Amino acid sequence: xxxxxxxxxxxxxxxxxxxxxxxxxxxxxxxxxxxxxxxxxxxxxxxxxxxxxxxxxxxxxxxxxxxxxxxxxxxxxxxxxxxxxxxxxxxxxxxxxxxxxxxxxxxxxxxxxxxxxxxxxxxxxxxxxxxxxxxxxxxxxxxxxxxxxxxxxxxxxxxxxxxxxxxxxxxxxxxxxxxxxxxxxxxxxxxxxxxxxxxxxxxxxxxxxxxxxxxxxxxxxxxxxxxxxxxxxxxxxxxxxxxxxxxxxxxxxxxxxxxxxxxxxxxxx
Amino acid sequence: xxxxxxxxxxxxxxxxxxxxxxxxxxxxxxxxxxxxxxxxxxxxxxxxxxxxxxxxxxxxxxxxxxxxxxxxxxxxxxxxxxxxxxxxxxxxxxxxxxxxxxxxxxxxxxxxxxxxxxxxxxxxxxxxxxxxxxxxxxxxxxxxxxxxxxxxxxxxxxxxxxxxxxxxxxxxxxxxxxxxxxxxxxxxxxxxxxxxxxxxxxxxxxxxxxxxxxxxxxxxxxxxxxxxxxxxxxxxxxxxxxxxxxxxxxxxxxxxxxxxxxxxxxxxxxxxxxxxxxxxxxxxxxxxxxxxxxxxxxxxxxxxxxxxxxxxxxxxxxxxxxxxxxxxxxxxxxxxxxxxxxxxxxxxxxxxxxxxxxxxxxxxxxxxxxxxxxxxxxxxxxxxxxxxxxxxxxxxxxxxxxxxxxxxxxxxx
Ligand SMILES: Cc1ncc(COP(=O)(O)O)c(C=O)c1O
Numbered sequence: 001x002x003x004x005x006x007x008x009x010x011x012x013x014x015x016x017x018x019x020x021x022x023x024x025x026x027x028x029x030x031x032x033x034x035x036x037x038x039x040x041x042x043x044x045x046x047x048x049x050x051x052x053x054x055x056x057x058x059x060x061x062x063x064x065x066x067x068x069x070x071x072x073x074x075x076x077x078x079x080x081x082x083x084x085x086x087x088x089x090x091x092x093x094x095x096x097x098x099x100x101x102x103x104x105x106x107x108x109x110x111x112x113x114x115x116x117x118x119x120x121x122x123x124x125x126x127x128x129x130x131x132x133x134x135x136x137x138x139x140x141x142x143x144x145x146x147x148x149x150x151x152x153x154x155x156x157x158x159x160x161x162x163x164x165x166x167x168x169x170x171x172x173x174x175x176x177x178x179x180x181x182x183x184x185x186x187x188x189x190x191x192x193x194x195x196x197x198x199x200x201x202x203x204x205x206x207x208x209x210x211x212x213x214x215x216x217x218x219x220x221x222x223x224x225x226x227x228x229x230x231x232x233x234x235x236x237x238x239x240x241x242x243x244x245x246x247x248x249x250x251x252x253x254x255x256x257x258x259x260x261x262x263x264x265x266x267x268x269x
Numbered sequence: 270x271x272x273x274x275x276x277x278x279x280x281x282x283x284x285x286x287x288x289x290x291x292x293x294x295x296x297x298x299x300x301x302x303x304x305x306x307x308x309x310x311x312x313x314x315x316x317x318x319x320x321x322x323x324x325x326x327x328x329x330x331x332x333x334x335x336x337x338x339x340x341x342x343x344x345x346x347x348x349x350x351x352x353x354x355x356x357x358x359x360x361x362x363x364x365x366x367x368x369x370x371x372x373x374x375x376x377x378x379x380x381x382x383x384x385x386x387x388x389x390x391x392x393x394x395x396x397x398x399x400x401x402x403x404x405x406x407x408x409x410x411x412x413x414x415x416x417x418x419x420x421x422x423x424x425x426x427x428x429x430x431x432x433x434x435x436x437x438x439x440x441x442x443x444x445x446x447x448x449x450x451x452x453x454x455x456x457x458x459x460x461x462x463x464x465x466x467x468x469x470x471x472x473x474x475x476x477x478x479x480x481x482x483x484x485x486x487x488x489x490x491x492x493x494x495x496x497x498x499x500x501x502x503x504x505x506x507x508x509x510x511x512x513x514x515x516x517x518x519x520x521x522x523x524x525x526x527x528x529x530x531x532x533x534x535x536x537x538x539x540x541x542x543x544x545x546x547x548x549x550x551x552x553x554x555x556x557x558x559x560x561x562x563x564x565x566x567x568x569x570x571x572x573x574x575x576x577x578x579x580x581x582x583x584x585x586x587x588x589x590x591x592x593x594x595x596x597x598x599x600x601x602x603x604x605x606x607x608x609x610x611x612x613x614x615x616x617x618x619x620x621x622x623x624x625x626x627x628x629x630x631x632x633x634x635x636x637x638x639x640x641x642x643x644x645x646x647x648x649x650x651x652x653x654x655x656x657x658x659x660x661x662x663x664x665x666x667x668x669x670x671x672x673x674x675x676x677x678x679x680x681x682x
Contacts, residue, residue, distance in 0.1 A: 064443065064577040065563065067455045068298045074442060086575045112296055112562045117576025139296045139562070143286065164300035166462060171303065189300050190460040 005103050005131070009156035012105045012133045013181045016055050017216045017237050025267045026233040029218065030260055031109060031242035033060030033073070034090040035080030037250055042080075043093055043100075045249045048257035050102045053264045058136060058240060061090045061110030068138040070193030072243040076250065087118045091130040098131035107134040107160065107181075116147070124151035134158030134181045142178040152180065160184050165205055169212055176213035182238060185209060185219040194243045195222035198231060206235050226266035233267040282599070287476020290602060292595035295475040297455075297565045304462045309477045311382045316484070321377065328373055329488065332406065333363045336492040339500060339656070344626040345643075352649035354642050355505065356629070356659045357493045359517065364398050366632060366661030367489060367517045368470060372399035374485035376407050379466035386410045386465045390454040392419055392447030392513065393587035393634060394426025395661055396470030401435035403468075411435035414453040416445040419586045426665050444580040447513075447590045451564050471514025472594035475565030479594050486520025489658060494524045497656055505656035506649070507532035511637040512608065513549075513587045515594030517660035522606060532607060535597060536637045538583035539610035549581035551593045552601055552608040560598070568595040584613035584669065585633035587661075611640035617673060619643055620663060632661035633669070 007015055020027040030049050034042050046057060062077035062085050069077070087110075094106055108127050115123045115137065124135065134157050135148060142161050152159040158181025163172060166189060175183055185206070188199050199205075202219075209217055218238030223229060225244070232239045241263065249256035282289045295305060315321040329335040338361065342354040359367040372389075379387055387409050391397030397413040404411035413430055417439045420427050430437050443449040451474075458467045472482040490508075497505055508525055510518035512535040522533045540548030551558045551569040561570035563578060571579040571591040583589040600606035611619070616633055619640035624630045631639055635658070642655045649655075663670075 065448065065452050067452050067564070068459065070456075078442075081577060113570065113572065113578070114576030116561055117559075117572060117574070138298050139565070141295065141297065141299055141302050144294055144296055162299040164298075166300055166303045168303060171299070175299070186298075186300055189462050191456050 005098070009128070009133045010158045010181050011156070013056070013158050016105050017182070020055060021237065024269055026236050027055035027218070027238035028229065028263060028267060029056040029058055029238060029240045030054055030245050031058040031060055031240055032245060032249060033062055033077050033080050034093045035062060035083045035085030036076040036246065037079060038083060039085065039089065039093070041253060043096060044253045045256045046097055047100055047102055048253050049260040050104055052257050052261040054104065054260055055238070056105040056107070058107050058109040059090060059094060059132070061087060061108060061114060063111040063114055066111060068191055070191040070243060072194065072247050073192050076246045087114050087123070091126050094127070094130040094132050105133040106131065107136050107158065108132050109136040109138070112137050112139050120147045121151045124148060124155050124157055128155040128157055132157070134160055136160045136184060138162065142174055145178065149178070158182070162186050163209060165189055165201070172209060172212035176215060179215060182216040182218045183209070183213055184240070185217050185236065187219050187221045187223070190221065192221055192242050194224040194247065198222060198228055202232070202235060226262045229263040230266045282596070283476060283480050287480070289479070289596045289599035292560070292566070292568050292598040293476055293479060294567050295565060296562045296567065297475045298459055300459050301462055304458070305475055305477065307382070312378060312477060312481055315378055315381055321381070325374055325377055329370070333369055333373065334361065335488065336496070337361045339493060339496045341500070342627050345623065346646070348626060349643060349646040351651060352506065352646040352653040352655045353651070354646060355497065355654060355656045357489060357521065357656060359489060359658060359660050360629065360631065360635070360662035364395070364402050365664065366395040366399065367486060367520060368396040368399035369402060370488055370520070371470065371482050371485040371516060372396065372403040372468060375466070375468045375481065376400070376403035376409065379409060379468065380407050382466065384464065384466035386412070386461065387468050388412045388414070388454050388457050388465055389468045389470060390414045390447065390450035391470060392450065392589060393585065393632070394419065394423040394430065394665060395587060395632070397430050397435065397437070398426050398433070400468050400470070401430045401433035404435065405433045412438060412457070414438050414440050414450040414457070416440045416447060416450050418445040419447065419450070422669050423586055423665055424668055446586065448578065455564070471516040472519045472596060473514040473564060473566055473568070473592065479566065479596055482516050483519045483523060483596060486516050487523040489517065489520040490522060490524030493521065493656060501654065504528050504531050506530070506653045507534050507645070508656045508658065509534045509536060509638045509641050510658040511536045511588060511634045511660060512593060512597060513590055513634060515597045517658055519594060519596055521658040522600070526605065533600065533605060534641060535606055535608040536641045537608060537610040538585060538588035538637060539612040539615070540582040540584070542612055543610070547582035548610070549583045549589050549591065550610040551591070553610045563592040566595050568592050568598045584616060585637065587632070587634040588637065609641060611637040615640040617670070620670065629659065630663035631659055632663050633666045635660045636663070
């Protein structure tokens with residue numbers, strides 16, 4: 001069921017947010033690392049979530065020292081590395097998923113060092129060729145992003161930066177000026193990981209960001225349940241679910257698919 | 270002796286973005302960028318304030334016991350028959366290592382910033398002990414991350430930290446050494462950034478840490494340069510220091526940076542030898558060490574082809590780290606400093622030689638610097654001089670060394 005994608009990169013993300021908006025909900029982007037629990041299971045999990053109707057993906061590239069990640073993603077990416085997962089394999093995974101007809105936008109998400117080792121220009125070009133639409137590097141603030149910005153602009157790839165509850169107006173302005181595609185809103189001061197409750201201040205926090213940034217806001221960190229998804233969907237343009245889906249994906253492809261599906265159902269009106 | 274307790278020296282580096290040439294910077298999650306900005310401006314305010322200098326220099330003098338002396342190593346020099354060897358005695362600083370210089374400086378800064386919860390990472394445990402000591406003195410709360418491998422090989426320091434009132438948190442991820450302790454400390458900081466001061470222990474990490482740590486350690490070289498001139502009327506032909514993250518070395522080198530006749534020599538951990546690939550010689554093995562990004566800074570990083578950080582090996586926990594402070598990468602590129610390495614075996618030998626000939630049991634880290642002096646001195650003229658930074662004392666290492674030197678084989682010499 002290969003279907004050619006007509007739009008790519010930032011344009012594909014724009015269309016994704018527009019569609020969600022027209023349905024009065026936020027776009028739902030699962031994060032899943034390549035190579036966990038095995039290479040083929042990670043591809044099957046992503047394909048199954050695509051079937052379940054999610055809007056886009058963050059494709060995780062494992063790194064040995066993931067300082068922004070909590071225990072679930074640390075353990076999963078460690079297993080992925082033990083399985084021999086490499087940067088070229090992560091690009092190959094995107095190419096394979098596109099070949100299988102997965103048409104949702106995909107952003108490569110990985111720490112700076114493996115991408116620098118691969119070559120930043122080469123990485124952006126090869127990611128685009130494989131069918132990716134953008135890039136998120138959690139340890140790359142906009143001040144250090146020149147090494148990716150030129151090639152992302154040339155290839156039409158989104159280069160997403162983050163904002164956090166600690167970001168002041170100056171940071172909001174800087175990130176809004178430099179990010180393309182969307183801004184990744186970190187919901188809390190902390191690392192990734194499933195949480196029982198979402199912070200109480202989200203409404204006010206998002207309102208503060210909206211005053212300084214007109215581009216789409218996608219929130220991540222801690223969103224774990226269909227109830228969380230429903231709440232965030234009323235607030236933001238998009239949201240990312242990582243640890244909860246990774247944990248489910250460690251059990252089975254079906255468990256991850258079912259959790260993704262229940263989140264899709266929670267946000268669709 | 271003039272009191273130069275923080276040399277904020279009018280060096281232009283790092284630049285405003287925290288770069289030493291092409292090394293340094295700030296590669297961290299957005300959440301902690303505002304905290305780094307806050308730290309940078311609080312530090313700038315503190316060092317512009319004479320009362321901060323007065324408070325720190327008073328503690329350095331009346332608590333740490335500074336200035337630490339320089340000892341002339343007469344019997345070692347005679348045995349080697351070449352250059353005269355002098356030792357800057359950071360082992361005599363309170364807590365037994367140079368780490369206290371930085372711990373007290375940052376501790377005072379934390380207090381000034383109103384941050385009562387202090388976190389730190391430690392490898393050999395000396396920075397952990399330094400931090401636990403500073404927090405005990407200043408009445409702050411202390412939590413130290415330490416790899417479980419290091420907890421095993423540095424037991425006395427673990428006990429000292431606990432005695433000093435610190436919580437020691439074992440880290441079980443990755444190689445369970447210094448690198449992983451820094452990962453955990455950064456995760457803690459990202460989570461508790463609003464209330465917590467990260468008291469980083471070496472001249473690495475995101476800007477402004479490499480600068481702050483260098484400034485607080487530059488007391489070593491500032492004292493040593495003056496003391497050495499007083500003793501000998503000239504400057505040493507070379508300064509030698511071991512390089513883990515690089516704080517004792519940069520602290521020694523900083524004052525000598527414009528003395529072009531004084532060579533600056535950093536000694537990395539050669540572990541089981543370069544060929545074995547089991548070492549932490551970031552500048553010696555360019556097959557597996559290249560510029561990269563680890564713990565917030567761009568410097569040389571030991572990594573595989575795919576950019577995954579490699580596990581390192583050294584007998585000495587304080588040198589067992591896959592990257593190195595960015596200013597060292599810069600000094601090496603400028604060819605202002607030269608970097609070499611000593612193997613586990615050479616360090617162990619130097620550990621015994623210094624004990625026997627000088628009555629000084631060095632830290633295994635510092636023994637790497639002594640090993641380089643032992644290698645160099647014989648080929649140098651008798652009227653030349655080597656100044657070795659003896660960064661710490663070896664009591665903490667006795668358990669590891671006892672295990673390595675079986676009782677049936679008496680120590681050499
Ligand atoms: C006595 C001693 N020397 C040297 C080091 C290495 O650190 P640095 O390179 O930052 O001086 C340590 C680290 O724990 C140490 O305890």
